[in-house]
Amino acid sequence: MTVYDFYLFDRNGNCLYYSEWNRRKQPGISKEEEFKLMYGMIFSIKSFINRISPKDVHDGFLNFKTSKYKLHFYETPSGLKFIMNTDLTVGNIRDVLQQIFSSIYVEYVVKNPLTELGEPITSELFRTKLDEYIRGLPFFTPKSS
Amino acid sequence: MAIFSIYVINKAGGLIYQHDHNAARPEVEKTFSYPLELQLKVFDDKIVVAFGERDGIKVGHTVLAINGISSEGRYLKDGRDILETVAMEENYPISIKFGRPKLTTNEKIMLASMFHSLFAIGCQLSPEPQSSGIEILETDTFKLHCHQTMTGIKFVILTDPKQAAVDGLLKKLYEVYADFALKNPFYSLDMPIRCELFDENLKAAVEQAEKTGQANV
Numbered sequence: 001m002t003v004y005d006f007y008l009f010d011r012n013g014n015c016l017y018y019s020e021w022n023r024r025k026q027p028g029i030s031k032e033e034e035f036k037l038m039y040g041m042i043f044s045i046k047s048f049i050n051r052i053s054p055k056d057v058h059d060g061f062l063n064f065k066t067s068k069y070k071l072h073f074y075e076t077p078s079g080l081k082f083i084m085n086t087d088l089t090v091g092n093i094r095d096v097l098q099q100i101f102s103s104i105y106v107e108y109v110v111k112n113p114l115t116e117l118g119e120p121i122t123s124e125l126f127r128t129k130l131d132e133y134i135r136g137l138p139f140f141t142p143k144s145s
Numbered sequence: 146m147a148i149f150s151i152y153v154i155n156k157a158g159g160l161i162y163q164h165d166h167n168a169a170r171p172e173v174e175k176t177f178s179y180p181l182e183l184q185l186k187v188f189d190d191k192i193v194v195a196f197g198e199r200d201g202i203k204v205g206h207t208v209l210a211i212n213g214i215s216s217e218g219r220y221l222k223d224g225r226d227i228l229e230t231v232a233m234e235e236n237y238p239i240s241i242k243f244g245r246p247k248l249t250t251n252e253k254i255m256l257a258s259m260f261h262s263l264f265a266i267g268c269q270l271s272p273e274p275q276s277s278g279i280e281i282l283e284t285d286t287f288k289l290h291c292h293q294t295m296t297g298i299k300f301v302i303l304t305d306p307k308q309a310a311v312d313g314l315l316k317k318l319y320e321v322y323a324d325f326a327l328k329n330p331f332y333s334l335d336m337p338i339r340c341e342l343f344d345e346n347l348k349a350a351v352e353q354a355e356k357t358g359q360a361n362v
Binding site: 040055061111 | 149150168169172203205206245249252256259260262263266267268269270271272273274275276277278279280281282283284286287296303307
């Protein structure tokens with residue numbers, strides 16, 4: 001049980017925040033390229049699901065699993081995208097991502113008059129609060145390696 | 146509890162087999178009076194609902210028929226333009242049938258190659274070394290299971306989120322593919338599968354899985 005990394009995108013595809021904890025493989029491209037690739041993948045998955053789904057979608061994309069990791073996705077109605085990579089044993093963490101939005105993003109970014117919306121988040125307070133919250137999650141236990 | 150559809154994708158991302166098993170798409174018919182409270186727009190050469198969900202009609206639904214005359218792209222079968230027909234007051238009251246658009250063969254081919262690249266990106270962005278591509282993709286309406294064989298062929302199954310025993314079915318499909326497509330002397334590799342036996346056995350396997358999946362829950 002562990003958390004690898006966390007991405008926050010705005011509705012235009014800008015990466016507002018990125019942080020990693022126990023990530024063991026870097027993709028071999030610059031961070032900027034990686035963010036674009038990640039956003040492109042999420043965007044395509046959303047459109048893919050909308051078209052291929054046999055029924056009407058409400059929440060749409062929730063998560064995907066590979067043999068090594070699980071990517072969790074939550075999108076707010078305003079288009080903010082919260083993405084968290086964890087290992088496979090973690091169940092549904094939609095409420096966790098929702099919590100990050102409502103009690104960390106809204107509290108320390110939206111309510112901070114100095115932050116420009118749509119720009120990467122530089123607030124040290126946000127960084128500490130998020131780090132604290134994620135380190136406090138029951139499934140956050142770093143792998144010994 | 147249901148299996149919706151099966152896709153087989155070759156190693157280049159081409160769709161070589163597709164079967165819809167249980168993919169009934171919702172349809173709603175309703176009689177409207179002037180003016181129409183829905184907003185329609187042209188998207189992808191179809192008329193879709195842009196705004197105004199009501200009575201089971203959802204944003205994204207296309208116009209399937211007007212007064213019983215079915216639609217063909219932006220026009221009705223009798224040649225009238227749908228947007229013009231809907232805008233004219235003398236046509237009311239009007240009965241319009243809406244539903245999720247059926248996927249055309251071209252769209253299925255496009256979706257298959259789209260999944261092929263998503264699979265590869267999912268593997269590249271992995272935070273752990275030696276990850277595979279997407280194996281299970283979950284949404285609120287369906288679950289996608291994918292099994293990639295050693296030779297690069299992907300078997301993709303769309304099921305209900307609660308459907309059990311899909312892993313077994315994926316293995317079974319590979320077996321059916323090996324037995325009835327690969328051993329068919331008239332089948333050329335990486336080309337669309339048109340083998341009757343493959344078809345029959347695949348359908349039997351899907352029905353079997355659906356039944357046992359139900360029994361297990």
